[in-house]
Amino acid sequence: MNSMTTELSPPFAWIADELKRLEAVQLRRTQRLRESPHSGGLVQLDGRQLLDFGSNDYLGLAADSNLIDAVRHAVGEYGWGSGASPLVSGYGVLHRRLERELAAHEQVEASALLPTGFAANVAAITALAGPGDLILSDELNHASIIDGCRLARASVGIFRHGEVSHAAELLAGYKARSEPRRILIVTDGLFSMDGDFAPLPQLVDFAASAGAMLLVDEAHATGVWGAEGRGSCEQLQIDLRNVVRVGTLSKALGSLGGFIAGPQLVIDWIRNAARPYIFSTAQPEAIAAASLAALRMVQREPHRREELREKAAWVRAELQSQGWDLCGSESQIIPLRIGSSGEALRIAAELAEAGLFVPAIRPPAVPEGSARLRLSLSWLHSGEQLQRLVDTLGRLASRRPRA
Numbered sequence: 001m002n003s004m005t006t007e008l009s010p011p012f013a014w015i016a017d018e019l020k021r022l023e024a025v026q027l028r029r030t031q032r033l034r035e036s037p038h039s040g041g042l043v044q045l046d047g048r049q050l051l052d053f054g055s056n057d058y059l060g061l062a063a064d065s066n067l068i069d070a071v072r073h074a075v076g077e078y079g080w081g082s083g084a085s086p087l088v089s090g091y092g093v094l095h096r097r098l099e100r101e102l103a104a105h106e107q108v109e110a111s112a113l114l115p116t117g118f119a120a121n122v123a124a125i126t127a128l129a130g131p132g133d134l135i136l137s138d139e140l141n142h143a144s145i146i147d148g149c150r151l152a153r154a155s156v157g158i159f160r161h162g163e164v165s166h167a168a169e170l171l172a173g174y175k176a177r178s179e180p181r182r183i184l185i186v187t188d189g190l191f192s193m194d195g196d197f198a199p200l201p202q203l204v205d206f207a208a209s210a211g212a213m214l215l216v217d218e219a220h221a222t223g224v225w226g227a228e229g230r231g232s233c234e235q236l237q238i239d240l241r242n243v244v245r246v247g248t249l250s251k252a253l254g255s256l257g258g259f260i261a262g263p264q265l266v267i268d269w270i271r272n273a274a275r276p277y278i279f280s281t282a283q284p285e286a287i288a289a290a291s292l293a294a295l296r297m298v299q300r301e302p303h304r305r306e307e308l309r310e311k312a313a314w315v316r317a318e319l320q321s322q323g324w325d326l327c328g329s330e331s332q333i334i335p336l337r338i339g340s341s342g343e344a345l346r347i348a349a350e351l352a353e354a355g356l357f358v359p360a361i362r363p364p365a366v367p368e369g370s371a372r373l374r375l376s377l378s379w380l381h382s383g384e385q386l387q388r389l390v391d392t393l394g395r396l397a398s399r400r401p402r403a
């Protein structure tokens with residue numbers, strides 16, 4: 001702990017106790033410092049150069065010269081700050097261009113740009129559901145979906161991960177008591193902590209039979225999955241007229257921002273009803289310039305996502321054969337289930353000793369007792385780097401009791 005820490009004044013003193021409590025159960029977070037860009041599959045963290053398995057820079061665009069040049073040019077042309085929320089005077093030429101190109105890329109009529117993916121989820125959910133409505137939400141959905149559900153002030157039914165039949169049961173139970181005004185089903189397309197896909201075809205059928213809206217969060221799938229990089233809906237061949245999608249520009253696209261993609265009238269409604277859209281400053285246009293450059297690379301360089309998917313399949317097969325529990329991962333997100341937070345931290349420290357950055361993920365990011373190591377692969381990882389990962393984990397696995 002920091003020796004400069006001063007004692008808190010009495011009304012705030014409870015915070016010191018809470019932090020001690022987190023510390024005691026190994027759930028207190030400490031802030032790491034990154035001292036290099038994400039490049040070459042490496043990252044400098046707290047003074048150490050490590051192989052980087054802890055970023056969402058899936059396509060290796062975060063430090064790409066195309067994005068950097070686009071930002072430099074845009075700052076010269078458009079300045080930096082946008083000065084206001086989009087509906088007042090913050091919405092600029094590059095925001096419009098990005099929204100239109102995103103809509104074209106996603107094969108929908110329109111899209112709305114938000115400062116972050118987190119804001120996009122809160123915006124979409126609170127605009128689509130309110131008091132008197134029922135939201136059905138997968139238990140492993142991202143925190144921003146959970147918070148969107150809370151802020152919507154609708155009734156919320158949490159269904160077991162990927163179990164459409166449970167969602168149907170919850171709906172029937174609710175209807176036995178009262179008729180919901182409207183129903184919204186919301187799910188991650190590719191789950192951020194387990195790396196598996198939602199059963200989207202079944203969810204689409206269920207939504208149709210229930211007369212429900214379906215919202216899919218593509219945060220980890222945009223740019224990576226589907227032949228054109230549209231995400232999990234494209235990968236699983238969902239008719240895009242049946243869903244509204246949220247995406248982020250801050251993972252595979254290496255930039256910052258979130259978007260909602262769907263029919264024109266839905267997007268018009270978002271601009272009228274979503275408080276994170278209406279009451280938050282538009283991002284600098286130079287950030288939109290980076291996203292535009294990244295989107296073009298997603299379109300022009302499909303080999304990045306194809307090779308990443310091949311690398312991920314190879315790593316999953318190797319780790320599976322070493323006896324690790326991969327939580328059902330089907331993607332470039334590869335969790336290794338450990339169980340206790342202390343053990344996950346210990347193994348993460350051991351991996352760092354061996355030169356590998358693999359974050360330990362603990363509650364509340366994952367359910368109690370399911371702490372894990374979470375590997376995120378990037379197109380930037382070389383065959384040699386991945387071999388080193390597999391070899392290092394193989395040595396650890398041989399010393400661990402088999403699950």
Ligand SMILES: *Cc1c(COP(=O)(O)O)cnc(C)c1O
Binds near residue numbers: 121144192217248
């Ligand atoms: C990261 C993430 C978000 C939030 O996106 P940001 O652009 O980082 O705010 C939303 N949903 C899921 C599933 C995510 O993993």
